[in-house]
Amino acid sequence: MKFIHTSDWHLGRQFASRLLIEDQEYVLDQIIGYLEQHQVQALLISGDIYDRSVPPVSAVDLLDKTLHRIGQLGIPVIMIPGNHDSARRLGFAARQLSTSGVHIIADFEQMLKPVVINANGERVSFYGMPFNDPELVRHHFQEPVNSYEAAHCLLTEKIRQVMDEQSVNVLLAHCFLEGAVNSESERPLSIGGSDVVPHTVFEGFDYVALGHLHAPQFKGAAHIRYSGSILKYSFSEQFHKKGVTLVELDAEGQSSIQNLPLTPLRDVRTIEGTLAGIIEMGRQDPNAQDYVLVKLTDTHAVLDPMGKIREVYPHVLQLEKPGLYRAEGEVVAPGQALKRDEYDLFCDFFEQVAGQPLSDPQKQAVKEVILEVRKEEQA
Secondary structure, X not given: OEEEEEOOOOEOOXXXXXXXXXXXXXXXXXXXXXXXXXXXXXXXXXXOXXXXXXXXHHHHHHHHHHHHHHHHOOOXXXXXXXXXXXXXXXXXXXXXXHOOOEEEOOOHHHHOOOEEEEEOOEEEEEEEOOOOOXXXXXXXXXXXXXXXXXXXXXXXXXXXXXXXXXXXXXXXXXXXXXXXXXXXXXXXXXXXXXXEEOHHHHOOOOEEEEEOOOOOEEOOOOOEEEOOOOOOOOHHHOOOOOEEEEEEXXXXXXXXXXXXXXXXXXXXXXXXXXXXXXXXXXXHOOOOOOEEEEEEOOOOXXXXXXXXXXXXXXXXXXXXXXXXXXXXXXXXXXXXXXXXXXXXXXXXXXXXXXXXXXXXXXXXXXXXXXXXXHHHHHO
16 A cells, blocks of 8 residues: 655745745645556645644645645545644534545544555554644543653553554654654754654554654654755755655555655755855856745945845845844854744843843743743644
């Protein structure tokens, strides 16, 4: 049996205020092409279908259009919500949609009812684990769950209790595996690094289709794998090779895994040099329509550099001029600063304003507020 594993579409995403719907539709067309070319029996989407819990209309329209086109091919779609999605909104009408081949596994009851596909004499059971946090799992199962690791251990054990050992078993999950490589564009799941899950939690499944991390990679074993996002969503991802994962499983659960590349409408890259050098480069650059971050090396003040660069690179999104005067509209964002989350930024802000760091009780209160806001965004 063959299927394609993808994740982290983030429909409705903005990149430095640029809505990426056109870019997303461009690569989704390629995914549909792969579905036809490789004659797959299923498409798996492992969370973060939308970029936020209440997506813009254009994002909803694009998902509707994409699922309709896939439905015309007669290929089942199996998806789970990620931390950017609202599970309840994404799971609306899931029971009715399943009759048309769109299977949205959005709650823990659905998690225990596999989508079973028989193809070429093989029986494959697909289980979906919706994105979850310890509090949600603790409340639902009334179990003493206090960490992401414990939550995922409990959920995988629940699945194993109903799993057919005679079937090939595939799991969709959305989490942060311990030791995996993350990117700046990913929203942290928790404060302080307590969100990591060891890959050993997923032992016993024939393939684990992971979502959340944007770089394609695997941990522990080749079949416990992130497909990565479909586009580069930050400049930290400029060297990623974006794509989807083509998986072929035999009756014993042995897998053949292949990355299928996706070509973006506009690439994401960083260019560096003097203003004069960058303008000259842009006039001859065949890829001048890319999304670019410009690092100016001029040691003197420059009048309206962003306006001048946009004449040759119309999609310049960010300009850095370390140590020089910042004109209105320019953004200086050193790489390390981009990696700081809301908690770190608030701690810095408080210390600058108050002249002293937060106390331990204040730090805990800030963490609780941030986590509560994130949960409300996902509701």
